[in-house]
Amino acid sequence: MSRNGVNETSNCHAPIKICIVGAGMGGLACALALAKADHTDITVYEVASNLGFVGAGIQLAPNMARILDRLGCWKQIADEAVECAETSIREGSTDKELGHVKLGYIHETYGYPHMVGHRASLAGSLYDGCKREPAITFKFSSTISNVTFAPKPSFTVTPREGQPYQVHCDILLGADGVKSNTRVAMLKKLGETADVQDTGQAAYRIMLTRDQMKHDPELLALLDADRVTRWIGEKRHIIAYPIDNKNIYNISTAQPDANFAAAPSATYTTKGSKKEMMAVYGDYCPMIHRMLDLVPEGEVSLVGDACHPTLPHLAQGAAQAIEDAAVLGVTLAPGRIADRKPETINKALKIYEKIRKERAEALVELAAENGRNMHLGEGKAKEERDKVFAALKTGKGPVPDKWADADVQKRIYGFDCVKEAEKACQEEGLPARA
Numbered sequence: 001m002s003r004n005g006v007n008e009t010s011n012c013h014a015p016i017k018i019c020i021v022g023a024g025m026g027g028l029a030c031a032l033a034l035a036k037a038d039h040t041d042i043t044v045y046e047v048a049s050n051l052g053f054v055g056a057g058i059q060l061a062p063n064m065a066r067i068l069d070r071l072g073c074w075k076q077i078a079d080e081a082v083e084c085a086e087t088s089i090r091e092g093s094t095d096k097e098l099g100h101v102k103l104g105y106i107h108e109t110y111g112y113p114h115m116v117g118h119r120a121s122l123a124g125s126l127y128d129g130c131k132r133e134p135a136i137t138f139k140f141s142s143t144i145s146n147v148t149f150a151p152k153p154s155f156t157v158t159p160r161e162g163q164p165y166q167v168h169c170d171i172l173l174g175a176d177g178v179k180s181n182t183r184v185a186m187l188k189k190l191g192e193t194a195d196v197q198d199t200g201q202a203a204y205r206i207m208l209t210r211d212q213m214k215h216d217p218e219l220l221a222l223l224d225a226d227r228v229t230r231w232i233g234e235k236r237h238i239i240a241y242p243i244d245n246k247n248i249y250n251i252s253t254a255q256p257d258a259n260f261a262a263a264p265s266a267t268y269t270t271k272g273s274k275k276e277m278m279a280v281y282g283d284y285c286p287m288i289h290r291m292l293d294l295v296p297e298g299e300v301s302l303v304g305d306a307c308h309p310t311l312p313h314l315a316q317g318a319a320q321a322i323e324d325a326a327v328l329g330v331t332l333a334p335g336r337i338a339d340r341k342p343e344t345i346n347k348a349l350k351i352y353e354k355i356r357k358e359r360a361e362a363l364v365e366l367a368a369e370n371g372r373n374m375h376l377g378e379g380k381a382k383e384e385r386d387k388v389f390a391a392l393k394t395g396k397g398p399v400p401d402k403w404a405d406a407d408v409q410k411r412i413y414g415f416d417c418v419k420e421a422e423k424a425c426q427e428e429g430l431p432a433r434a
């Protein structure tokens with residue numbers, strides 16, 4: 001069997017051959033989890049020539065941190081991430097605080113703090129972890145197409161330079177993002193379509209440096225605080241926090257997609273106009289105008305609901321991709337699928353589906369619901385929501401911003417997907433043999 005390509009096949013004496021489409025957070029975490037589970041033949045195919053992540057921050061929730069720690073990547077990320085001590089939910093038009101939640105209890109309760117960091121740091125440390133594993137091979141500048149499934153998965157690899165070639169493998173994992181070709185092929189085989197439901201929302205991703213903010217004491221105070229701030233308004237919000245040891249203020253917005261809906265792009269990411277962005281937040285308070293005005297013309301980038309088919313209002317998209325990977329590391333452990341029969345591999349993947357589907361779908365719905373609730377316009381529903389925020393100030397009741405609500409956090413952060421996967425494998429008769 002050739003490792004570099006032409007007509008690669010697996011045979012019963014070779015190790016189980018695993019191919020992964022996509023080197024996003026999901027693909028990188030899958031490769032690492034499977035290598036740590038002692039698989040020895042893992043290839044990751046990525047259309048881009050390198051990792052090339054959009055420069056932006058990301059929330060690193062405890063359910064993600066727990067897995068990254070088991071994979072040996074957490075320390076590197078945590079060293080430059082910022083711990084969120086508190087969150088403040090404010091009215092965008094006035095900057096009036098509606099709700100305030102201290103987050104210190106998260107570390108004690110879930111064993112890891114809630115941190116915020118740079119996407120490049122998360123991806124970089126997963127990638128570094130992968131590079132330390134001889135089992136993992138990366139093929140960048142390689143596009144996957146023509147995925148077929150029987151008797152074993154097979155697909156075409158088209159390198160940017162060179163001739164297309166065919167690969168056969170034992171297990172194919174499609175981690176190719178929201179516009180996944182693998183999903184389209186899989187559903188077609190099942191006689192279903194794979195239309196993506198457009199959320200109608202878009203986001204501006206902005207990173208301001210300390211240098212840009214240093215002349216404005218009010219803005220500098222935001223950068224120096226250990227706080228995630230959300231400014232809400234009708235159909236829109238801005239969420240922001242410091243990253244990179246407080247050298248960068250990361251700002252992410254969410255608003256109806258009026259300016260970009262027609263922008264053709266393979267990734268949903270494109271450039272935006274500063275003037276349009278300022279107009280979208282025109283009725284927000286002067287401090288926010290000063291903050292957005294620091295964005296240089298022409299450097300605004302847009303990510304719609306790009307990387308994952310969930311709205312980002314619970315900050316769980318990548319965390320869920322990493323949970324997927326951790327569960328696959330358990331269900332596909334070499335000892336469980338040692339006979340490499342398609343029915344055994346299928347059983348392992350069914351257990352994966354059983355553990356992941358309901359949880360991921362529930363969090364996608366919860367994120368959408370949180371968006372609806374945070375984006376209320378004037379009226380009865382907003383009055384009711386603001387009463388709940390007011391009660392919170394006297395220490396009573398739930399937090400309307402579900403991201404900061406202790407009961408919702410318990411459901412999200414308290415779930416140890418690896419333990420659940422091990423339990424399910426035992427229950428379903430797929431024990432790990434040495």
Ligand SMILES: Cc1cc2nc3c(=O)[nH]c(=O)nc-3n(C[C@H](O)[C@H](O)[C@H](O)COP(=O)(O)OP(=O)(O)OC[C@H]3O[C@@H](n4cnc5c(N)ncnc54)[C@H](O)[C@@H]3O)c2cc1C
Nearest residue numbers: 022024025026047059144176177308312315316317318319
């Ligand atoms: C505004 C915004 C804010 C967010 N904030 C957070 C947050 O704070 N916390 C959090 O946990 N999540 C957050 N998310 C979600 C998170 O970014 C995504 O869920 C996560 O990055 C998805 O990773 P993925 O690996 O599944 O997909 P992707 O990152 O999309 O990776 C897919 C990869 O596959 C490659 N690929 C695609 N097709 C092919 C092909 N045919 N051949 C070869 N390669 C291919 C692509 O080039 C890409 O590299 C946010 C999302 C948005 C939009």
